[in-house]
Amino acid sequence: MPGTDKSDRSISQVTDQEALDFHARGRPGKLEINPTKPMATQRDLSLAYSPGVAVPVKAIAEDPSRAFDYTAKGNMVAVISNGTAILGLGNLGALASKPVMEGKSVLFKRFADVDSIDLEVDTENVDEFINCVRFLGPSFGGINLEDIKAPDCFIIEQRLREIMDIPVFHDDQHGTAIIAVAGLINALHLTDRDLKTTKLVCNGAGAAAIACVELVKAMGFAPQNITLCDTKGVIYKGRTEGMNQWKSAHAVETKARSLADAMEGADVIFGLSAKGALTNEMIASMAKNPIIFAMANPDPEITPEEVASIRNDAIMATGRSDYANQVNNVLGFPYIFRGALDVRATTINEDMKIAAAQALANLAREDVPDDVAAAYQGVRPRFGPQYIIPVPFDPRLISAIPVAVARAAMDSGVAQKPILNMDAYAQELSARRDPIASTLQRLYERVRRHPRRVVFAEGEEEQVMRAAVSYVNQRLGTACLLGREEQMRETAKQAGIDLDRPGLELVNARVSRRVDAYTDYLYARLQRKGYLHRDCQRLINTDRNHFGACMVALGDADAMVTGTTRNYSTALEDIRRCVDVKPGHRMIGVSLALCRGRTVFVADTAVIDMPNSEELADIAEEAAGMARRLGYEPRVAMLAYSTFGHPTGERSERVRDAVRILDKRRVDFEYDGEMAADVALNSKVMEQYPFCRLSGTANVLVMPAFHSASISTKMLQELGGSTVIGPLLVGLDKSIQIVSMGAKDSDIVNMAAIAAYNASN
Numbered sequence: 001m002p003g004t005d006k007s008d009r010s011i012s013q014v015t016d017q018e019a020l021d022f023h024a025r026g027r028p029g030k031l032e033i034n035p036t037k038p039m040a041t042q043r044d045l046s047l048a049y050s051p052g053v054a055v056p057v058k059a060i061a062e063d064p065s066r067a068f069d070y071t072a073k074g075n076m077v078a079v080i081s082n083g084t085a086i087l088g089l090g091n092l093g094a095l096a097s098k099p100v101m102e103g104k105s106v107l108f109k110r111f112a113d114v115d116s117i118d119l120e121v122d123t124e125n126v127d128e129f130i131n132c133v134r135f136l137g138p139s140f141g142g143i144n145l146e147d148i149k150a151p152d153c154f155i156i157e158q159r160l161r162e163i164m165d166i167p168v169f170h171d172d173q174h175g176t177a178i179i180a181v182a183g184l185i186n187a188l189h190l191t192d193r194d195l196k197t198t199k200l201v202c203n204g205a206g207a208a209a210i211a212c213v214e215l216v217k218a219m220g221f222a223p224q225n226i227t228l229c230d231t232k233g234v235i236y237k238g239r240t241e242g243m244n245q246w247k248s249a250h251a252v253e254t255k256a257r258s259l260a261d262a263m264e265g266a267d268v269i270f271g272l273s274a275k276g277a278l279t280n281e282m283i284a285s286m287a288k289n290p291i292i293f294a295m296a297n298p299d300p301e302i303t304p305e306e307v308a309s310i311r312n313d314a315i316m317a318t319g320r321s322d323y324a325n326q327v328n329n330v331l332g333f334p335y336i337f338r339g340a341l342d343v344r345a346t347t348i349n350e351d352m353k354i355a356a357a358q359a360l361a362n363l364a365r366e367d368v369p370d371d372v373a374a375a376y377q378g379v380r381p382r383f384g385p386q387y388i389i390p391v392p393f394d395p396r397l398i399s400a401i402p403v404a405v406a407r408a409a410m411d412s413g414v415a416q417k418p419i420l421n422m423d424a425y426a427q428e429l430s431a432r433r434d435p436i437a438s439t440l441q442r443l444y445e446r447v448r449r450h451p452r453r454v455v456f457a458e459g460e461e462e463q464v465m466r467a468a469v470s471y472v473n474q475r476l477g478t479a480c481l482l483g484r485e486e487q488m489r490e491t492a493k494q495a496g497i498d499l500d501r502p503g504l505e506l507v508n509a510r511v512s513r514r515v516d517a518y519t520d521y522l523y524a525r526l527q528r529k530g531y532l533h534r535d536c537q538r539l540i541n542t543d544r545n546h547f548g549a550c551m552v553a554l555g556d557a558d559a560m561v562t563g564t565t566r567n568y569s570t571a572l573e574d575i576r577r578c579v580d581v582k583p584g585h586r587m588i589g590v591s592l593a594l595c596r597g598r599t600v601f602v603a604d605t606a607v608i609d610m611p612n613s614e615e616l617a618d619i620a621e622e623a624a625g626m627a628r629r630l631g632y633e634p635r636v637a638m639l640a641y642s643t644f645g646h647p648t649g650e651r652s653e654r655v656r657d658a659v660r661i662l663d664k665r666r667v668d669f670e671y672d673g674e675m676a677a678d679v680a681l682n683s684k685v686m687e688q689y690p691f692c693r694l695s696g697t698a699n700v701l702v703m704p705a706f707h708s709a710s711i712s713t714k715m716l717q718e719l720g721g722s723t724v725i726g727p728l729l730v731g732l733d734k735s736i737q738i739v740s741m742g743a744k745d746s747d748i749v750n751m752a753a754i755a756a757y758n759a760s761n
């Protein structure tokens, strides 16, 4: 059954229940809307709403182009569907299409920082649909039509393009065509084929198929070498059944009548139809080194496993993320609109589409640099049959494709706001990349290559169970859930969590054979600190933090994560009874704050209350080490309220002394101070101190005390819109992390991955 297959093939394989839970949990759905301007005071209200709002209203009324300056229009795309062709699932109606449309909107934001809203229009009447969309034009910078069945989609798109002055793009047609053509360019290259003589069969003659065939012909394929098939078989000249003008335009003179006939000796098959439409016999009858793009979603026309069982000379692609070569329009629409919006293009024309396809094809041929390799599950890909197209998480897409699209728009005369400096534009685009995703991806990737056994100490908690399941599903290693088995099973049953899977272990301290060993170990550590043997036995038997930490201390697990049910300091005390600080190190907390394309490490956010100068220097070293382990070259700012001696004060003196201590220690990273936070983080302000030894703005901030560290990270999170991960515990002899109370399963699994990562580094 789709979605329940638990084979090892995929790291993103999900069960149906997981998919439902994902959508239902927290705020239902996948989107929310956030304001971009403060709305806290009477003055804010007066500016944002009446009377202030009247000023931009009048400006726009006078000059409509000002809407791009004063409203969100220029970065806003509507994803619009009537649900008549939802993926390959058919006509399930407008409402049922909402999860897909919300998903597309999220992908716009996630991959290209385009704001997007989904609109489901409840009509199958073409004129009604067109009328509904045309009048929405002023609200948006672009319209992305989605999952509208053929031939209605052709009429809808064409009419809307004629009457609207913003780009209208039917993603299933052109997005799919662009990606399929990019993959095809590379597959033809690898199989040494000449496109003029290559024979292509396309199964499906709907939105995606017709657009693909048109783009393939525009590339130079000979029309007589392309055979289109639909549910009635081959579309041949003279056929009358199930025809329309768009199919007729591609009808060929041929004796072939069935898909099987057409596929005999074919070089390429495009599947844009439905699950299972291709048979083993058809695949066997294709030419040598066939190119097979089975693009139906969610299930392809034929699976890569089936193809592999028949022949080993094929280049195979599907629309799914869990196989090599994902030919899916997600690789296109976010970036194509990004480029089109940035030059305020009036349309997305053929030149822009071909430029996008070419840019995508070229990207797959480039060497994959280190920071990109993390996006490719495990092995660094090299251009070849298993890698003809980049993956959606490839961080280079955001700079490569919009640049090509914007340039093509400018060259073809549809750009209303040309970009003068393309290099600067490419850099700006890279900064739009979501930094948390690439940091975590790199980390996950390392753990996947060195899977670790992690203790989830609060195993009876529902969110902890979900995190453990996710940890295992993502192939990060073994998850040990601590708790009473009966209780865990009951909670899991209620929550619909399947605990019976390889790699997930339920560990009950009360019946564990290791209780004596852990008790003896703990007693040896605590006997001169007022603990009797039976006190230690009770801690091991009844307290999961102690039991879990001893598992790690005695090598029965590599790492541990806890904290959802106890406050941080209590959990830390529990752990410290069982685990030492690493010799020569100091235990501190480091938080990662990710905001507007920047990542900064803040320390110490967890342990030392009022550090003296020595301790501040230690904190700098530990935090710099952590930054380096996560792939950042540290530039450490020793923060204070003063900058390089002004104003003077006792706390700043300590920070200044810490810098002198670091000088004496000859540490191998950049640091300077004392300095105020704006000097550390703003290059313009830093320029006023030309002697400052940092080569750029700081990415590690050492706070003068725990309270300032804690207060500032929490303020960043609450007011500054930053994502804050941590505090991460650094300097312990064993890898243990504490999440904050009430952490969500995704936070817990991130922490477990970090703990697993630290266990190897």
Ligand SMILES: NC(=O)C1=CN([C@@H]2O[C@H](COP(=O)(O)OP(=O)(O)OC[C@H]3O[C@@H](n4cnc5c(N)ncnc54)[C@H](OP(=O)(O)O)[C@@H]3O)[C@@H](O)[C@H]2O)C=CC1
Residues within 6 Å of the ligand: 084, 085, 086, 087, 088, 089, 147, 148, 149, 150, 171, 172, 173, 176, 203, 204, 205, 206, 207, 208, 209, 229, 230, 231, 232, 242, 271, 272, 273, 274, 275, 277, 295, 296, 297, 298, 318, 319, 327, 328, 329, 330
């Ligand atoms: N990988 C990707 O990025 C994308 C994949 N797709 C996939 O392509 C498929 C079609 O989508 P779309 O074009 O939007 O849908 P449409 O409804 O516009 O077209 C569907 C077409 O497929 C044909 N078809 C359906 N079942 C079969 C079959 N068993 N054998 C032959 N032909 C068949 C229909 O034939 P008839 O005309 O006779 O009814 C029709 O021509 C879907 O599975 C979708 O998920 C779509 C967009 C992007």
Ligand SMILES: CC(=O)C(=O)O
Residues within 6 Å of the ligand: 086, 087, 088, 147, 171, 172, 296, 297, 319, 328, 329, 330
């Ligand atoms: C990917 C997509 O848009 C589809 O399958 O319809």
Ligand SMILES: [Mg+2]
Residues within 6 Å of the ligand: 087, 146, 147, 171, 172
């Ligand atoms: Mg679609």
